[in-house]
Amino acid sequence: MLDHLCINIPFETSFYDVDSEGRYFFIDVDPHSLDIPLASRSVNKNDDGSISASALFHPYESVPTHYTGMALKVFFDSAYAPYVQIKASPAKLLQGHNVFGSDDIEQGVAEMLGFLHLAYPLLSRMLEINQAWVSHIDVTYSARLKDEFTAKKVLQFLSNVSNGQTRLSNKRYDSTVYWGGETSRLVNHKCYLKYEEFLAQFEEQKKLAKFNNKSAMRVVQVMSDIRLINWCVGIARFESRLKKRWLERNNIPTNLVELIKYQRANPDLLQTLWTKATSNIFDALRGQSMKLTDDTSVLKAIEASDVVLTNTGKVSPTRVRNLFAMYCLVREKGIQELKDTYSKRSFHRLIADLIECGFSKAYLQNLHDSKSSNIIPFIKLVEIDFNQQLPDWYESPTSQFNYKIA
Numbered sequence: 001m002l003d004h005l006c007i008n009i010p011f012e013t014s015f016y017d018v019d020s021e022g023r024y025f026f027i028d029v030d031p032h033s034l035d036i037p038l039a040s041r042s043v044n045k046n047d048d049g050s051i052s053a054s055a056l057f058h059p060y061e062s063v064p065t066h067y068t069g070m071a072l073k074v075f076f077d078s079a080y081a082p083y084v085q086i087k088a089s090p091a092k093l094l095q096g097h098n099v100f101g102s103d104d105i106e107q108g109v110a111e112m113l114g115f116l117h118l119a120y121p122l123l124s125r126m127l128e129i130n131q132a133w134v135s136h137i138d139v140t141y142s143a144r145l146k147d148e149f150t151a152k153k154v155l156q157f158l159s160n161v162s163n164g165q166t167r168l169s170n171k172r173y174d175s176t177v178y179w180g181g182e183t184s185r186l187v188n189h190k191c192y193l194k195y196e197e198f199l200a201q202f203e204e205q206k207k208l209a210k211f212n213n214k215s216a217m218r219v220v221q222v223m224s225d226i227r228l229i230n231w232c233v234g235i236a237r238f239e240s241r242l243k244k245r246w247l248e249r250n251n252i253p254t255n256l257v258e259l260i261k262y263q264r265a266n267p268d269l270l271q272t273l274w275t276k277a278t279s280n281i282f283d284a285l286r287g288q289s290m291k292l293t294d295d296t297s298v299l300k301a302i303e304a305s306d307v308v309l310t311n312t313g314k315v316s317p318t319r320v321r322n323l324f325a326m327y328c329l330v331r332e333k334g335i336q337e338l339k340d341t342y343s344k345r346s347f348h349r350l351i352a353d354l355i356e357c358g359f360s361k362a363y364l365q366n367l368h369d370s371k372s373s374n375i376i377p378f379i380k381l382v383e384i385d386f387n388q389q390l391p392d393w394y395e396s397p398t399s400q401f402n403y404k405i406a
Contacts, residue, residue: 001091001098001100001101001102001103001139001140001141001270001389002090002091002101002102002103002104002105002108002137002138002139002270003089003091003098003101003138003139003140003239004087004088004089004090004136004137004138004241005087005088005089005090005105005108005109005112005134005136005137005138006085006086006087006134006135006136006137007085007086007087007109007112007132007133007134007135007256008083008084008085008132008133008134008135009083009084009085009086009127009128009129009131009132009256010081010082010083010127010128010131010132011081011082011083011084011126011127011128012126012127012128013128014027015027015028015029015082015126016029016081016082018081023078023079024076024077024078024079024080024081024082025078026076026082029126031056031058031074031076033122034074034120034122034123035120035122035123036058036061036074036120036123037058037059037061038056038057038058039056039057039058039059040055040056040057041055041056041057042055057076057077058073058074058075058076059073060072060073061073063086063115063116063119064115064119064215065088065093065111065115065215066093066096066215066218066400067092067093067095067096067215067218067219067222068088068089068092068093068096068215068219069088069215070086070087070088070093070112070115070116071085071086071087071088072084072085072086072116072119072120073085074123084116084123084127085135086112086113086116087135088112089138090102090107090108090109090111090112091108093108093111093112093115094107094108094111094397094399095222095397096218096219096221096222096223097198097219097222097223097228099194099198099228099231099232100142100231100389100390100391100394101397102396102397103267103269103270103271104263105137105259105260105263105270106260106263106264106405106406107399109256109260109403109405110399110401110403110405111399111400111401113129113401113403113405114399114400114401114403115401117401129256129257129405130257131255132255132256132257133244133254133255133256134244134247134254134255134256134259135243135244136241136242136243136244137241137242137247137270137273138239138240138241138242139239139240139242139270139273139274139277140237140238140239140240140274141237141238141271141274141384141386141389142194142235142236142237142238142384142389143235143236143237143238143382143383143384144234144235144385144388145234145235145236145382146234146360146363147233147234147359147360147363148193148195148233148234148358148360149301149358149359149360149363150234150363151193151195151234151235151236152175152193152358153297154236154382155175155176155177155191155192155193155236156297158177158191159177175192175193175196175197176190176191176192176193177190177191177192178190179281184243185243185245185246186243186245186246186249187240187241187242187243187246187277188240188241188243189238189239189240189241189277189278189281190238190239191236191237191238191239192236192237192239193235193236193237194232194235194236194237195232195233195234195235198223198228198229198232201223202220202223205219205220205223206220227391227393231391236382238274238278238281238384240274240277240278242273242274242277246277247273250273250276252269252273256405257405257406258406260405260406261406264406271386285382295324298324298327299320299324301357301358301359302320302323302324302327302354302357303315303320304357305353305356305357305358306356307319307323307353307356307357308320308323322350323350323353323354323357326350326351326354327354327359329341330354330364330367330368331367331368332368333368334367334368335351335364335365335368351364
């Protein structure tokens with residue numbers, strides 16, 4: 001899926017020139033006339049008490065769209081030819097979420113350029129679209145695991161994987177693993193749990209919607225779809241940012257028009273590029289095995305759950321022991337046999353508490369049968385199936401802009 005795109009569009013050459021010392025300047029263009037919000041790096045108080053500002057610049061702003069915003073900035077420093085940069089998630093602009101989506105670069109570009117024109121019609125008419133170039137493309141594909149517990153185990157395993165030039169980053173979070181330095185001019189990779197990210201974004205949009213943010217209200221409506229929420233469960237998403245220099249080294253055009261034409265001739269372009277970019281990571285995983293569950297991780301999951309807290313907010317060792325014992329019994333005997341051992345009320349309460357700890361009902365039902373296959377090849381577990389990236393109820397969005405680029 002095309003997850004993020006950064007496009008740079010130069011001004012037409014009739015609007016700027018360069019002096020003998022190589023400094024660029026606008027011709028008959030006052031930045032104030034572009035209607036963009038301006039800031040200043042130098043503010044002075046004059047002798048008469050008036051305020052004057054110099055070294056003006058345009059800070060990044062969020063251009064409103066039907067759903068989430070699009071970042072925009074006009075660059076007009078004298079060190080380079082002036083240009084406009086826009087960056088966004090085409091999937092979010094088109095459908096209000098990026099859980100899944102299209103690989104189509106042209107469709108995403110049309111949506112981005114359309115919203116640029118809506119926000120700044122005068123500015124957009126001053127730009128040379130045919131000379132636009134791409135700074136980076138974020139491409140993402142997902143592995144579907146059987147539940148969130150397994151997904152977390154996979155992420156923990158990945159936090160120790162590096163190979164060749166693809167080194168683990170020092171930047172790490174509980175639900176994300178990074179490879180490559182943030183300042184790399186080639187590629188950056190990360191793997192994260194989509195369900196956790198989705199819930200965090202959902203909460204953020206709901207907060208904005210409470211303040212009558214119309215775009216956020218539309219996003220909340222989209223993200224409230226239970227089918228969408230359920231699709232995120234158990235997804236480990238591998239995302240790669242392919243930067244301009246990496247694309248050029250791999251003979252991929254970075255001129256926007258040429259890139260669109262290139263993808264038309266090579267429909268599987270993003271899959272091919274992502275596979276090549278992530279090859280070091282997956283090569284490091286070949287031949288490795290992973291133990292899906294162990295007693296230490298099970299105990300940690302139970303101890304971290306709210307169900308073992310007392311009324312004073314402290315962890316109850318007795319509740320932890322009881323739930324861990326129940327987990328072990330489910331693993332050894334199976335749910336069906338245990339039903340005859342406990343009272344109906346106690347049985348359902350303990351199973352419900354284990355589910356609250358993060359072990360899905362399906363996982364517990366299969367725990368006894370799968371204990372013999374607890375150790376499996378990692379590359380088999382984390383399988384990227386390009387044919388299973390979209391649900392069967394997916395409908396490809398249509399851009400509201402009839403924007404012909406190439």
